Amino acid sequence: MVGAACAFYAARSGLSVVVVDRGPVAGGTTGAGEGNLLVSDKEPGPELDLALLSTRLWRELAEEFPERIEYEPKGGLVVATTGHGLDALRTFATTQREAGVTCQDIEGADALHDLEPHLAPGLPGGVHYPQDAQVQPALAAAHLLRASGAELRLGEEVTAVLRGPDGAVRGVRTPRGDLLAPAVVNAAGTWGGQIAALAGTELPVLPRRGFVLVTEPLPRVVRRKVYAADYVADVASGSAALQTSAVVEGTAAGPVLIGASRERVGFDRSLSVEVLRRLARQAGELFPVLKGVRVMRTYHGFRPYLPDHLPAIGADARVPGLFQACGHEGAGVGLAPATGLFVANALTGGTAGPSGGLPVGAPTLAEAFRPERFGVGAGVV
Structure with a gap:
């Protein structure tokens, strides 16, 4: 999904895009996901800011492609099982509201049952998040790729990242030959660390089943x-x-x-x-x-x-021409549009996408996702 979003926004900004994948569309983590688009599970900070931007972008995509991505703005409900848990949940929700999240405290079992009639009885309360939504992930990824107009090279594995004498990226090598390009975007998800290694750098991505x-x-x-x-x-x-x-x-x-x-x-x-x-x-x-x-x-x-629970997004200063877009853990589908927009802007140095570019504060936000924050030898504790 992240790769599809990068291709979509890069193509919309006028770039020629080739997508290379060793498997089929959504053959990896995207195809094993639920398609969640969540703000409810994110504490205030860079990831929540990225999620709020993505929430807006997903709504725009749903308006542009009605019924093609199975966008369902059904909302989310977080419930507490104890009074102490409810107090902590309310405190968490208060900090989210201050960061721009729309949420409503739900008091008592009766109010919970008005929202979800089949919930267990006796629960003390919860918080309702109307911004939470869902898409069908494989369908959405396939449609964004189709809408991008990118050339698809499926069933083709990248075996090397080509670099020039100055160390800058020149393209990639596959069993079918070399693909030359001034920029390579690593959107390999759980396998992003392997692609980074092919480019001569390190990104400590690990699988979490x-x-x-x-x-x-x-x-x-x-x-x-x-x-x-x-x-x-x-x-x-x-x-x-x-x-x-x-x-x-x-x-x-x-x-x-x-x-x-x-x-x-x-x-x-x-x-x-x-x-x-x-x-x-x-x-x-x-x-x-x-x-x-x-x-x-x-x-x-x-x-x-990734060890700090934040994705790596944007130009990797360690390898000119290499752009990272991976490490989203379980939020890749939800964060994909904003990631794609950030990458497209990094690739073009301008504004990208139907929304007219990135929001105020984007440079500060992008700083939090810098790929080079993981130096050589960085690992996971």
Whole structure:
């Protein structure tokens, strides 16, 4: 998705774009995602600012391509399971409001049930986030690539990043030959560290595995994306250990999606029955109606994790001509349009996209995502 957005905004700014991928469209992390566009799980700071920009850009894309990306502005609901948790959630929401997020405190179980009738009884309250939305990630990525007009080289792996005598990027090499270009954008997601290494630099991207359960088709028993407040802490955590927290959302097609888990186990693709049990149990505690529902399938993917939980976006000062656009962890779909717009502006040195360029404060925001903030030898603790 991030690569598709970079191609889309770069092409719209007048550049000639070639997209090279060793697999099919959305064959990696994008195809294993839920398509979440969230502000609710982000604390004030650069990532939230990027998410707010992306929220606006996704709305613009939905208006331009109605029904083609399955954009659903259904909103999110974060619920507390204890009074202490509710106090912490309200404090968090207050800081988000000050940063520009629209959210509303929900008082008591009755008010929660007005929003989500099938929630477990007795919950003390929560916070409603109307800006949260969802797209169908594979469809959205495919359509942005199509709309970009970029040349697609699918099933073609980059084996080298070409550099001139001065060290500047000159293009890439694949089994089909060399592609010459004055700029290369690394949007390889979880594998972004490998591409950076081919260019002679370092980006400490690591995979963080996550599972999703998919139920049988149901009536719309879950109207929004609903999760327990401890999910926010899991997102911000850098722990390599297994973490699970209930994240439940209905879809327009009927199945309910259940997550979320996080663990750093390398690229281990084996099925973890323990993770699936935890997710099913936690979802049933949040929505008792799901306890008797069949799970039809499960899938998993790898989030591209960087040690400070911020993506690397923009020109990499260590290698002239190399641009980074990876390390978004679990927020790549949501942050993709803003990332693409930042990269297009970096490539052209001007304004890009239908929105007329980046917002006030963009230089400061871009500073937070500098790829070279990870010096040689930087690692993950």
